[in-house]
Amino acid sequence: MSARLTHPSIAATGRPVRFWYDGQPVEGLEGETIAAALAAGGIREMRHTRSGERRGLYCGMGACFDCLVTVDGRASQRACLTKVAEGQQVRSAMPAGTPSDPLHPLAPAAASAPEQRDVDLLVIGAGPAGLSAALAARRAGAGVLVLDERLQPGGQFYKPLAPSQRAEAPPDRQFADGLALEREALAAGVQIAQGAQVWAAFSPREVGALIDGRAHVIACRQLVIAPGAYERPVPFPGWTLPGVMTTGAGQTLARAYRVAPGRRVLIAGNGPLNLQLAAELLAGGADVVAVLESAPRPSLRQWRQMLTAARTAPDLLHQGWRYLRTLRARGVRVLWGHAVAAAEGQGSLQAVEAARLDAHGRALPDTARRFEADTLCLGYGFIPSTELARMLGCRHRLVDRHLGYPATVTREDGASSLEGVYVVGDGADMGGSRVALARGRLAGCAAARQLGLHAPEPADAIDALHRAERFQQALWSIYAAPPVTLASVPDDTLLCRCEEIRFGTVREQIRAGRDTLAAIKRNTRLGMGRCQGRYCAVTAARLVGELTGRPPEVEQYFAPRPPAKPVPAGALGFEKPEWGGHKPAITPNLARPVEHAPFTPQRTDVLVIGAGVLGSCLAYYLSQAGQDVTVADRDDTNLQASGANAGSLHVQLLSFDFGAKAQAGGGPAAATLPLGPMSVRLWQEIEADCGEDLEVKITGGLMVADSEAGMRFLEAKAALERSHGIDTQVIDGAGLRRLSPALSEQLLGAAHCPMEGKINPLRATYAVARRAQQRGARLLRGCDVQHIERRPGDGAGFVVHTSRGTLHAGRIVNASGAWSSTIGQMLGVNIPVKGAPLQMIVTEPAPPRVDHLVAHADRHLSLKQAASGGLIIGGGWTAAFHAGMRLNRAERASIEGNLWVARQVLPAVSGLHVVRCWAGMNVNIDGAPIIGEVPGVPGFFNAVTSNGYTLAPVTARLVTDLIVRGRTDIDITPFRIDRFL
Template sequence: MRLSSPTITPAAGPIRFTFDGREVDAIPGESIAAALSAAGIVAFRHTAKGEPRGLWCGMGACWDCVVTVDGRSGQRACMVKVEAGMRVEGTPPRDPARLAEAPAAASERACDVLVVGAGPAGLSAAIAAARAGAQVIVLDERGEPGGQYLKPLAGSQADAEPDAQFRRGAALVAEARAAGIAIHQGAAVWGGFARDEIAALVDAAAVTFRPRRLVLAPGAHERPVPVPGWTLPGVMTTGALQALARAQRVSPAERAVIAGSGPLNLQLACELLAGGVQVAAVVEAAPKPGLGAWREVLGMAKASPDLAWDGVRYLATLRRAGVPVLWGSSILACEGTDRFAALRVAAPDGERRIEAGVAALNMGFQPESGLARALGCAQRFATEGSGAEIGRLETVTDEEGRTSVAGVFAIGDGAAIGGSRVALARGRLAGLAVARDLGFLAPEDAAARRDLARALAFQQALWRIFAAPAFDADAIDDTTTVCRCEEVTAGSLRAALAGGARTLASLKKVTRAGMGRCQGRMCGATVARLAGAPAAEDAFAAPRAPIRPTPAAALMREVPEGFEAPVIHAPTPTRWRSPAMPLAPENRACDVLVIGGGVLGLSTALYLAREGADVLLADRSEPGLAASTANAGSLHVQLLSYDFGDKAEALGTAGPAAVTLPLGPRSIALWKEIARDAGEACGIRTEGGLMLAETPAEMEWLHGKTAVERGAGIESHVVGANELRDLAPYLAPRFLGAAFCPLEGQIDPLRGTAALVALARRAGARVAGGVEVTGIARDGARFAVTTEGGTIRAGRVVVAAGPWSGHVAAMAGVRLPVGGLVQQVIATEAAGPLIPHLVAHAGRHLSLKQGPHGHILIGGGWPGEHDPATGATRNRRDSIEGNLWVAGHVVPAVAGLSVLRAWTGMNVHIDRAPILGEAPSCPGLFAAVTSSGYTLGPVAGRTTADAVLGREKVAHAFSIHRFG
């Protein structure tokens, strides 16, 4: 329905567009979500599991309202404005239209101050800095400045008498423009690679900003409310329904119920009433204020009398309208089939069922801290505020907004929840501090500090008035969806915890919670609380670049590929790890100790345990949290062009890589046995691999390469252009041919690693996480392996710690020539079935496939960064851009998809052949290291187990003996 108002009228005549073939009336300037809501349509799409979904956050943070617009996939209905004749569909396109034009060249812009976010905090900071003389640029993702609190009326409406909140927003924006500030709306920051390297899309074009100072003011989003039915269409956040009602002047239904905690719910109820919507009830979790609350009420009135009066006015308006306010009541469930129909609540007088066509839920807010965290700004865990006991990360700052990273400021609700007046005051103080840092004259502002003190006092009193009961993760029903993007239930998470997962990182990899479009914004805190994770940053989903889904086409930039990824000869073990665990009594002695819980260590433990050996596998974190689940899951068989500094090396007959060729098919066969034994497919597909050639020289090299492979017993042959087009119609038409290896394919590394863990335990191996080895010494005929939790006495030791194997082996006096390479993987949004093959290129860095969930996985040896102080790895912007350019050059459909995330992992660097077997200088200590680790893990584990048991010697080409 469209809301009524004596002063607000449509700014233009109606237009029409189609939604799933149905004609829908709209007004120019309103969002697709608003137009659909006005027509009573609340279900915008269906998930992979067939569940209907509609609007949730209403501000572009959750990505749950994505639709296809004129063939463009992944468009947020809450952000895209409707146009006449627009074709909107709730299903992904079969042939996605290109989402953006590729950048012609690198575009960079320098400025004194870059402000991210045009809400109260960001605009206030920008104005203060600009008036002091700084050149200021503001980037904001929304279509209009003002943020959530000061958002203006949509362009579809005209207001003859704007209210005080609208007037404040308009005045602030006018002040900013008068100060000469460049405000870019619709500008999405997708990555923060350094304080002076902020990657953004401005007018759909990629720009890298190089500011002297950076101010982060990205605002907040409403926290999740995981109750049964909260994913139903028609259930949304209070902010989403307020955006529809206040800014767009529509409501999805004539009757609404509002529930949760806080004054925003009261304000929305009054705004809906004024527009002609019937409000069934306002459900408030906090108990009704009694006489004991008079101190808080007086404090609020003293600090901000106008805001305090607003609260009194809201309650009086609801009372006059006969709207019940149910204090001390909690949400039990949202009911409905294909859309919301009723809210069940537990009230002091018993359970109630409130029927309505739309429900708005709010239980507090969480800062949008992803960019601050990506830049390394220190965080704190906070639980203050209405409904906030679930917890949230806030950026640590001083009173002027300085973070732990020099030159970076964080302000407003995007740093710490405090409301608009705190944001305005902190923004002004930060802007003045930034100006002083840059050498401009900017006086102290005592009035701003007084305003801040009053606003903080008001906020603290408000939180005490609206003190909701503590969040109880144990009360979430097993069937309730926690992760909206990946449709992961609380029961699935609890099952993973029962299966041994102990941290959010491992829960993500076992269940996929937090891996969707929103990158954990809507579930990270809940998952952390379910896991009982520590109240720290590592209890939340780690920010990835891009920090929000970003059109791949906009980032595609050809960069030089004549690089060799820098070898890290002694990679630092990452500082992050799951909590240390004391050694269980049964783990203080074993026949064989396997150090390292990656795919090779797990395979070794599995095959040893199946032969009756007493095996303990120890990992400093949790099994499979490093490269084994950070890789893209390629099952390689043929030689790869970028593995060699000189391509001619691949054409020899004795190189380590050529000798290793027969191991690939054997290992893939073992993977299929592992999947069979685990009772699940593990996402294994072997539909063949292609290595493409687009020049005569590359074709000539492919002929030589396949001859080497056939000589090693590998089925491989060259196909011409016509045959290639028939075999792979998804490819660009520029290729002269390809090498085709039918044995190649892919596996889901998350499922494959989980299967190995389960099978190893089933076979009798003991798998212990949180056990860091600190020393290895001889103890007679055995080894004494010291750890943080005690000493393990082992008859034999297998070092299977991947790129850190050299560090571990050195504890026993053994030198292993093992290093590391930081390499990246990129994942796009899911698409329909498109690419059955594993795709590589004879002359470029590329490894590309379509995973089991429909995502395009893109790699190819593009390097990332390694921090020797912390061991952490991170993406490089040019690697993301270059990798995407090659992918789009090969598969044009990539340009029609958005990138969900890019990540890095530490890969093994050795001489291209496995290093296996007993160390000559240390009998009883075995090495188990290989490159192409995920492909070759099972066969290398099988070989290592045979060597440990004395059944079969390791071939010299793979033996540690070859190094003398």
């Protein structure tokens, strides 16, 4: 059994409480977390993965989401941040979602609107950097609010004692410094809100947060971001076993809660933090097996660095030597130049295999040694938490340390590339606590000056910063570890902890040419789990660099999306006014500077511009018909509208395609109705031909109504649809609940269309494109079409100038979606198409709740449950283009309104967390596609449609027929561009 640690000056003062974990009683102390109480009781297995594996405490700071438990019916609570309570019912499994085991709401019932707060300075993070910034600004007269996710201020460095423990005096200087800084800040009038989750930064002046479980919008005149860092991933076989955790998690248990992380603890990594943990565990009575340090033993040649360290921070250097003496005196070996090769165990950790490293970071096979241990603490360095800074669009750079990571570009005072935004501490780049303290103070003074207050730049802080930076550089030199290499990591090792994606799967994608982080994400789901890529993105980026020789640029990392961490869906839902139709927007060319080799002039019979779902389907059908076809895309396959699509297969009209909200009176949309069933059947044929599961599920669609007016709307719409051959029937509330019992009892009925369903757009586009390539179609990535010339003479073809070279094409098919008008302009053709940025939302995996594709008669809503279990929520809520970041982003009002509607239709939404909100791109025409050859421009064809994912196969098939046969089997007159002339 694990045990509570002893210390002569610290006493446990928390009232004993008994709670229940998976039906068994567990003793804890009031004021400590569930994770600490379970560790004290020797329990390490927590979350159940999709494959049935168990996970345990890993990061200890709420970043990895591996310690999730259900607490009194509330799903997915982080055990490391949730306090124990008397009689609490805690279990490792998620609620079944049944009436006897429901998904309980995760947050108090939302008010009519988020609470608004106005502050001079908002500081995010109450670690050394955040508290020092807040104190400096407050002393200058600014009103300061600090929001911090942890249960107590101090951050990962100070780690104050939990309320369950008490000391007459601070046990060491680290405790004392943290307590002093907190008291100074509070005495100066700084407001600190603990347990506050900042879920999004929408602009430098608007931040969304949950405080005491309720939604707040903070309007601030200046913003300091100081979120700290998290320990970098160290993948090896068995690294996800319960009992394997970060050094930070082990230290939090030991310092804050006085709990040993295990009975026999092995510590491995790089840097003095591991020595500190080992010494503290020994002092508290724990058994430390050994410390493995990946850096070689410091030699006499490093005396200059040691002298620098001694001059700039003699106390810290002395502290390090004291740790080493303690370990030596207790017989604990420090093995320099060693690292973990594998962790072993049935269900949880039982043994660790380690080996000596060569100068290239590779394990020497003849040096392997085995340690019996039930706990392994890993500390190999840190990664800044740049999510909020990247969400705002602050400029970043890549740091080539460890695996490499994005760091925020700042000035000495923490000022970022955005006016009024400061990023300080290890959340900007790694520098240690003393760098964080100095930069925090400089940032607080700079922010105060921007507020018009008197706050001279403190010279002593600048001097302290420079000393701390010299010390940190010396420390990194002393602890210089061999380079990180992933070549020896076995294929069956997990790379993505959340989605259980293995190294072999990612290597296979890279070798197949899907070698960008975005393509890997869409093809494997890597980075789509609750941790949102924190523990896999940098590893995947390093793997791409090792296998291709082209490490991703910082702009190619996963796009920052709200929420920064999963947030209760029910806390964010607020009713918003509905708007009629899509909001068109002219979105500029989003081509990114992707490195691809130039090519000599090429010839092709058919050039398809755009490698989204329509372009891929065109390549599929054209190559099937024996055509020589090339697809050119400015970026990569499936990265814009198609890759961001929610995957609905719509057959009935959407609510804004009929009635008063419809464009062009709804006539063009109604004319499109016969195409839907044809296209769905084509998707089924494509799935069979590709031999892959594209997750095509024809489960039927329900458009629900909650008013008599809505029911009348459905009756009229269904009558029109039936006149076009669509099987749509209106059912009452009782019939609706028989079909979908989880939907709200307040719904009066629905229009039921059996032919509707869903598809996985992250699989389908790539599968279609692969099949086309197998038939000879060519794909040119990073090939931005910049100018098109018509050759003289009818049917003479085109010369297409691109960013990579020149293409000679007999015919061109414009399949560039929302950007089709730009291609048309190159040939003097007006194509009346605009983009409409739209948002989507996905929740964490849930028990089966809905089989159907669900829409709403009066509200913008599209809701379905993916094969992964997540609820995908959309329906046309507008997003916005961010010029500085060159991407579309979700907006707060749309997120709030969308979640409110979803919750009214499916109450279980309130029991789930939102994992990600993202923005896609709809094609705004008049409700119908544009298909066919352009009059007066022979050889130039359009294949442009809204409802693009549903209609992509039929649109591509019709255009292929026109090219190959010169005709189609159905009348496409309503879809020709002539209707706009």
